[in-house]
Amino acid sequence: MNPQAIIDGLIAGSTIGLGAIGLTLTYSILRFANFTHGDFLAWGAYLTLTVAGVLGGLAAGLGAPVYPFSFGWGLPLAMFGGVALTVALTLGLDRILFGKLRARGADAIIIVMASFGASMALRSLLEFIFTAKPAYFTKALQIAKPLGLGMRATPDQLLVIGMTAVLVVVLHLLVTRSATGRAMRAVSENPSLAGVYGVNVENVIRVTWIIGAGLACIAGVMAGLLVQIRPYMGFDLLLPLFSAAILGGIGSIPGAMLGGLIIGLAEAFAVQIVGAEWRAAISFVILVLVLMLRPQGLFGQKGA
Amino acid sequence: MELLAYAAFFLTIALTYAIICLGLNVQWGQTGLFNVGIAGFVGLGAYVSAALTTPDAAERIGGFDLPIALGWLAAMAAGGGLALAVGLLTLRMRSDYLAITTFGIAVALQLVFQNTESLTGGAFGMAFIPRPFSGLQGEAFAFNGLNLALTAAVVLACYLLLEHLLRSPWGRALRAVREDEVAAQALGKNPVLLRIQAFALGGAIMALAGAVQAHFIGFIAPGNYLPMMTFQVWAMLIVGGSGNNRGAILGAVLVWAIWALSGALISEVFPADQQARAASLQIVIIGVMLCVILLWRPQGILPEVRSVSRHLGRRNKDIKP
Numbered sequence: 001m002n003p004q005a006i007i008d009g010l011i012a013g014s015t016i017g018l019g020a021i022g023l024t025l026t027y028s029i030l031r032f033a034n035f036t037h038g039d040f041l042a043w044g045a046y047l048t049l050t051v052a053g054v055l056g057g058l059a060a061g062l063g064a065p066v067y068p069f070s071f072g073w074g075l076p077l078a079m080f081g082g083v084a085l086t087v088a089l090t091l092g093l094d095r096i097l098f099g100k101l102r103a104r105g106a107d108a109i110i111i112v113m114a115s116f117g118a119s120m121a122l123r124s125l126l127e128f129i130f131t132a133k134p135a136y137f138t139k140a141l142q143i144a145k146p147l148g149l150g151m152r153a154t155p156d157q158l159l160v161i162g163m164t165a166v167l168v169v170v171l172h173l174l175v176t177r178s179a180t181g182r183a184m185r186a187v188s189e190n191p192s193l194a195g196v197y198g199v200n201v202e203n204v205i206r207v208t209w210i211i212g213a214g215l216a217c218i219a220g221v222m223a224g225l226l227v228q229i230r231p232y233m234g235f236d237l238l239l240p241l242f243s244a245a246i247l248g249g250i251g252s253i254p255g256a257m258l259g260g261l262i263i264g265l266a267e268a269f270a271v272q273i274v275g276a277e278w279r280a281a282i283s284f285v286i287l288v289l290v291l292m293l294r295p296q297g298l299f300g301q302k303g304a
Numbered sequence: 305m306e307l308l309a310y311a312a313f314f315l316t317i318a319l320t321y322a323i324i325c326l327g328l329n330v331q332w333g334q335t336g337l338f339n340v341g342i343a344g345f346v347g348l349g350a351y352v353s354a355a356l357t358t359p360d361a362a363e364r365i366g367g368f369d370l371p372i373a374l375g376w377l378a379a380m381a382a383g384g385g386l387a388l389a390v391g392l393l394t395l396r397m398r399s400d401y402l403a404i405t406t407f408g409i410a411v412a413l414q415l416v417f418q419n420t421e422s423l424t425g426g427a428f429g430m431a432f433i434p435r436p437f438s439g440l441q442g443e444a445f446a447f448n449g450l451n452l453a454l455t456a457a458v459v460l461a462c463y464l465l466l467e468h469l470l471r472s473p474w475g476r477a478l479r480a481v482r483e484d485e486v487a488a489q490a491l492g493k494n495p496v497l498l499r500i501q502a503f504a505l506g507g508a509i510m511a512l513a514g515a516v517q518a519h520f521i522g523f524i525a526p527g528n529y530l531p532m533m534t535f536q537v538w539a540m541l542i543v544g545g546s547g548n549n550r551g552a553i554l555g556a557v558l559v560w561a562i563w564a565l566s567g568a569l570i571s572e573v574f575p576a577d578q579q580a581r582a583a584s585l586q587i588v589i590i591g592v593m594l595c596v597i598l599l600w601r602p603q604g605i606l607p608e609v610r611s612v613s614r615h616l617g618r619r620n621k622d623i624k625p
Contacts, residue, residue, distance in 0.1 A: 033400035035340075035407075097595055106602075109338045109399050113538065114598045116340060120535050121591025124584040131581055235531075239411055242404045277419045284408035288393065291405065295397050 003150045005268040011157050011226060013264025014164035015041075018219035019237060020244035020256040021171065022212030028188040028251030029208045030102075032111040036093070036119040037216060038241060042234030043089055043122065044217025045224035046130055048075075048082030049137065055081075068155040070140040071225065079221050086217035090209045093118060099205075119235070126231035134228040137221070160222045167218070168257050171211065175253060180207055188251055236280070240267075243283040247290050249300025258298065262286075305445055312448035314564060315557070319455045320517040322556035325540050326462045326549060327509030333547035333608065334475065335502040336482040338399065341406030342510060342537050344413040347529030348386060349379035349511025350518035351417060351424055354433045357519070361432075364422050372434055376515045383511020384504045391500035402503075410531060417526035429525025433518050451520055458516055459553065462509055466549050478502055532587065536563065539594045547608030554606060559590070 023037045055074045064072045097118060101111050144152035175181035186194035187204045195201045223233060244263045248255025267282045290297065324346055331337040339345075353375030355366035390409060394402045417424050424430065436454055440447040469475045480488040481495040489495060518524045536559065544555020566586050574582040597604065 033403055035403075097599070100599055106598075107336075109336065109403070110598060110602065112338060112400050112403055113542075114595050116535070116538070117591045117594035117598070119591075120531075121588045121595070124587035124591065127584040128581055128588065239408055242407070246401070246404070278415060281412045281415050284412045287405065287408050291393055291397070291401065295401075 002272060004152065005272060006265065007147070007151050007153050007157070009265030009268030010161055010261065011264070012267060013261035014160055015219045015223045016237065016240045016244050016263050017257040017260025018164055018167065018215045018222070019241045020248065020260045021168070021253050022215045023241050024245040024248065024250055024252065024256040025208050026212050027245060029184060030098070030205060032108045032115065033242070035112065035115045035238065036122060037212070038234035038238035039119050039122040039126075040086060040090060040213055040216035040234065041220035041223065041237060042126055042231060043220070044082055044086040044213070045220035045229045045233065046126055047085040048078050048217065048221050049135055049224070049229060051081035051085070052078035052137065065138070065140050069159065070142045070154070070156055071138045075137055075225070079218065082221065083214045083217045087210050087213045090213040091206065094205070094209055123231055123235055130231065132231060134230050136228055137225050156225060160226060167215065168253070172253055184208065239280065239287070240283040243287040243290070246297055247286060249297030252297070252299035255297060255299035309444040309448045312445070312452045316448065316452045316455045316520055317517070318557045318560040319452070319459050320513050320520065321537065321540060321560055322459050322553040323462055323513035323516060324510050324537050325544070325552035325556045326459070326466055327506040327513065328537055328541050329546065329549055329552040330466060330502050330509065331506035332541065333552070334470065334478050334482065335499055336399070337499060337503050338403040339406045339506070340403045340534060341408070341410035343529040343531060343533040344406070344410035345383050345386065345507050345510040346514035346517070346533065347413055347417060347526075349383050349514030350524045350529070351430070352382040352511070353379040353515035354430045354518050354524055355423070357434050358430060358432055364425055366423060372436060372519055375519070376512055379511045379515035380508040383514075384508030387507025388500065388504040391503040395496055395499045395503065410534065414526060414529060417529065424526070427526060429523060431523045433522050433524065435519055435522045455516060455520065458512070463549055463553065470549070535587070536590065539590050542594055542597050543604055545604030545606035545608065548604070548606045551604050551606030555604065563590070
């Protein structure tokens with residue numbers, strides 16, 4: 001077994017985990033399986049790319065790579081813009097679609113269906129605007145440096161893993177220690193009861209979208225930086241995201257992250273055995289196993 | 305004459321979608337089960353039937369040269385069996401787990417179609433699938449007309465069967481489970497069992513539609529069974545009116561017409577190098593249409609007819625919208 005699979009798996013798992021956190025939060029707080037979440041990743045990547053293009057036009061020096069990474073200061077700056085725009089996109093979508101259905105008291109499954117329709121529309125819109133041709137944040141090539149034990153990684157890849165770890169810790173502290181986090185947990189337990197106790201449910205929903213969209217944008221940028229940006233990148237990640245969220249237990253942030261890492265590692269190892277063309281089936285197999293053996297997931301509560 | 309032949313061709317394809325729609329109506333319209341893997345079930349039916357009925361081919365396993373009718377039956381068995389397995393796995397759990405699992409089924413089946421060259425022909429697909437009335441292939445009008453009649457007969461058979469089931473005690477129990485699971489349970493109905501039965505029946509009908517379509521066109525490839533298809537069928541049922549079998553058929557023909565016309569329009573208006581790009585606008589239109597209907601007219605064009613039993617007549621007037 002090639003130990004490089006550990007690094008590959010951790011990198012893929014970081015993206016999947018960050019995406020799955022947003023998915024698991026919307027799932028537990030807004031109570032529906034959001035099929036548009038994968039497309040938030042793709043939109044985040046493309047919006048960041050657009051902002052980076054605008055910034056590069058304003059100040060050419062921003063594009064110059066900062067040692068040891070393959071990108072310049074323009075990309076992290078652009079990511080702030082990308083996050084803001086992705087958040088605006090999800091809040092807008094909630095206002096014109098999901099919020100309306102929620103207000104009407106529509107069944108969760110109707111909202112799932114609307115998210116399915118919106119996901120197709122968003123993805124095709126990306127394809128229309130940016131064409132199906134892959135795009136890149138940077139053209140600079142990086143050489144993977146040896147880490148020992150036969151593993152190699154580029155500085156970009158190590159940065160992605162480090163940044164994921166920091167984000168997860170910050171988010172975990174936010175949800176477990178702050179008043180907002182307590183309100184979020186209250187709404188995910190019981191929205192009407194939380195409302196009766198004076199929790200501002202609308203506000204909690206907004207915070208959930210902001211966290212989910214922000215992480216989706218960052219995950220999309222990571223995937224775009226390390227691989228490439230395509231309109232279908234989010235759609236291809238959707239099944240791994242769902243599998244990670246369910247494996248971790250719906251509503252659990254550490255669970256979603258751990259689930260993402262497990263899926264990433266499983267894919268990296270399995271690809272060496274069965275071949276890369278079956279990659280997409282790995283998360284499906286894991287999903288089926290979880291549903292058969294432990295449907296509540298690793299950190300989920302019984303009866304969820 | 306040529307135009308008539310094309311109209312017959314167009315209607316036949318639309319009617320194969322109508323069969324899928326009828327299958328989805330059993331799952332969603334009558335029972336409230338959200339299947340996001342329609343393309344997988346349709347593709348499974350197409351491939352199973354094709355493997356059994358094509359003439360022997362050197363490069364792949366299968367090719368038993370069996371009669372078409374047998375292929376259709378086998379497709380139904382395969383689709384029903386798969387739906388049964390999915391139902392047993394997920395229908396005890398929360399409703400959206402079914403959606404996620406069926407989504408995964410479609411992805412996994414797509415990989416199987418793509419990657420098992422020895423069984424499915426891989427990316428190149430399978431050709432020489434026997435077509436009904438193939439003796440008349442030279443005369444486009446007669447050939448398309450007879451195939452249209454055959455497909456219409458399948459639609460009619462499915463329609464009559466489903467309408468009968470709808471008004472049977474089984475159909476009533478199904479709707480009772482959809483409307484109020486606890487009340488149905490209190491009356492001694494087994495919701496999980498009923499859901500699994502409905503899901504399997506719908507899966508079998510979808511696979512049959514796949515087989516009918518494959519035999520009419522004579523060629524299948526993995527690219528025919530992308531999530532796009534799932535999405536089109538959903539739009540058809542929601543536009544036509546979920547819960548109403550006539551609405552399912554109407555929606556299929558209507559949405560397919562919109563699809564074909566907008567496709568023709570795009571190939572007229574846009575230059576050749578921009579057409580793939582413009583085609584993505586078609587999907588945007590259908591996606592927005594689906595969301596708009598869910599928001600403004602969730603019951604579709606032909607709303608569900610509330611019926612308790614055929615002996616009691618229509619009940620729509622008692623129910624406030």
